[in-house]
Structure formats: structure tokens, C-alpha cells
Amino acid sequence: MSIIRHQSGWVILATIVAAFILLIVPIPETLEYARPEFALLAVIYWCLAIPERVGIFSAWMVGLLQDALQGTMIGLHALTFTLIVYIVVKFYHRIRVSPIWSQCLTILFLLGLHQLLFRWIYGFTGRSVGDLYYWSASLSGAILWPFLFASLRFLRRQFSVS
């Protein structure tokens, strides 16, 4: 049992690393604003699938690493990720059984909330973050969710992560 657990932990870590790579891979500047929060989506998935293993603390760690990765204020992503994952942990029963289009709407809401908090704290520190285009990241994340969900579920079943 312990070996399987160990192996599965490795799978979760690998998906997070892959999400980080997708976050910093250079893409054209026009698309840069619409880049979804891959790391947050991965954490939300694992939190829905195995909430007893991935939860608020993991979200905080991932957020902290993303801050270091992107050079944002230390603790900014950590804070928003923690809050979003708290909601997921609270309602994972409901989100898990809902159909995929409904899940997409939930994800849109969660990502929007993340961006709202992000923008709010950015505003506190005396910066503004663009225009309406800013919110396209939430939309692209919600549109990508079915594919991410399917591929991560495939990985989870393939490596029997539980």
C-alpha cells in the first residue's frame, strides 16, 4: 500500500510540474493574457478527485512556488489558491457529481474569483492590470476544463492514484 501511495504521489507532482511548464512556456504576447491558470486547475482537479490527500496545504505550496516562478509578490498566488481550494474542499461532493458543462460553469466562477482577488490585491499595491481582456484567462480555463479533466482522470486511473 505504501509503495502505491508513494508512486501515486509522484504522479500528482508530475502533473503540477507539467502545469508549471505550461505556465511559463513562451507564447505570443497577444495570447499571454488568455493563458489559463494551469497549476490552479490541476490542484482543483486533484482536490475534487482525492480531497483527503490534496487540499488547502498543497494549494498553498503550489501557489507559493508559482509566485517564485512568475516573480509575483510572494504569497499572492498562495493566498488566492488557498481560498479557491477551500471552496472546492467544502463543495467537492456537489461539484463531482454534476455534469461536465455544469462543472465548467463552476470552474469559470472559481477562476473568476481567483482573478478578482488577484486584481484586488494588485490594486492595493498600486498597479492596474489591464482591461476587460484580463478576464479571458478565466474563460479559456473553463473552456479547457473538460480536456484537462479527461486527461487527468485518465492519468489517475492509469496509475490508480487514490
Added chain:
Amino acid sequence: MDHKRNAFDFLRSSLSLGVYPIQQIVNIPSAASDYLSENLVSRGTLVDRIQELQRENTLSKARLLKLEALEHENIRLRALLDSSFEVGERVSIAEIIRVDMDPYKHHVLINKGSWDNVFRLQPILDANGVLGQVVHTSPKTSQVILISDPDHAIPVQLNRSGFRSIALGTGTTGRLELPYIPNNTDIKIGDLLITSGLGGRFPSGYPVATVTEIITNPGKPFATVSAEPTAKLDQIKEILLVWRGGPEKNSPQFNYDYQNSSNQTDNGKQSGGK
């Protein structure tokens, strides 16, 4: 706390070391394409390039000779005036790691960090002008803010008239703004802005931008002046780190570059002789 006082710099630098492998992985494709484009070029292209570099090198060397004479004269005159002036600056070359940072800032990552003696607020140049300054260092990488970032301001001076001002970043790569230029200032389109050295962060006398647009508003005290950075902020690959008053104080500026290019000429001459 973090954005003003850098209270968590230690945490940030250790976390950055943790994500360093990820950044390296992302950088592999562009590094590989650089390597390939350097190694898979035809002989004709190489010969052309060598010739071009030789021409450039001859011109630069000629100018450098004059510069050295001027530098010594300058030091002598300043000694007469009893004013101190640091001329020797130590430079080192670093490369940009091609990863995307926070899309709302103009920051880039370079491949040298505190283990290479890079320090916070260190000025960064490229061959054409000032690029920006270091904002965070970690052991292997550092984060650089470009002069085009809306949070960045650099003290500048008009090269022609000596008028001092501040150039603010606008968030657009090719544009800086000079908000405090009175309407009656002697300024023309095409004027070169150089660092004034005020504020103590940037060494004085390096080109920053050229003036591209002047709109005088008769109703307002200040004119709207835009300038274009001389450094190519969106296509940089290699950058220069500057240490002021380095160990070799009396050596000519850009000592490293000078030696490097003289070697290249020798090689070129040899191959040309054969």
C-alpha cells in the same frame, strides 16, 4: 511587505532555486534552436558575417582609441578640478532565459544570480543602451525590470543641452514618457537621452532613448514628450551586467568585449591569409 521592503527575499530566493529546473526545461527548445542556428550555417554566411564583424570591429577600435585618449584627458581635467569621477566599470555578459513571467509586468529572467555576484538594483545594459535593473536575485537566476515597465523610472539627461528629467516606462515596449519637460525647453525630435547618474543607481552617460514625439500644450505647464528606448527591449538575447568601480579601475571600459573582439580579428586575419 514583500513588494515594498523585500522582507521575504530569503524565501523567494530559495523557492526560485526550487523552480530553477522547470525554467531550464522550458528554456531547452530556444537554447537548442540557438545552438542549431549557430552550428548549421553555410560557409558563405559565415564568411559574410566575419567580414561584417571585422568592419564593425575596425570602426569600433578606431573609436575606442579616441575614447581612451578622451578618457584620460577627462580624468586629468577632473583631477585639476578636484572632482572625483569613476570611469572604470566591470561588466559581465549574461543571457536571458526565455520564460514568460507575470504578463502584467515587463520583467525578464537572466541566467546569473547571487552566486555570480549579481546584486539587487544592479544596472543592466545591452550593446545599444540601458535595459533596466535587477529587482530580485536568487542563487542561479535574477529577475530584471525593464525600463518600459510602468513601475520603472530612470533619471535621464538630454545629451545635446544637458537638461535633466525622468523617463517613465509606459507598459508599451517601444515607448517611454518624459512627463516633466516645460513647454519652452530646448528639445527636438531625435535628441538622445542619456543616463544622468542622479539617484546613484545607473552609471552616468549611457544612452537610454531617443525622443520621438513632442506635443506642446499651451494650456499646461509641461509638454508631452515620448521617447523610444535605444536598447531593443523585445529582442534581446544577451545583456551586460555592470559593476561600478570594479577591481580594475583604470582599465578601459568594456575591457572584456575589447579583448574578445581583438581575438576574433586575429582569427579572421589568419583564415583570410590562408
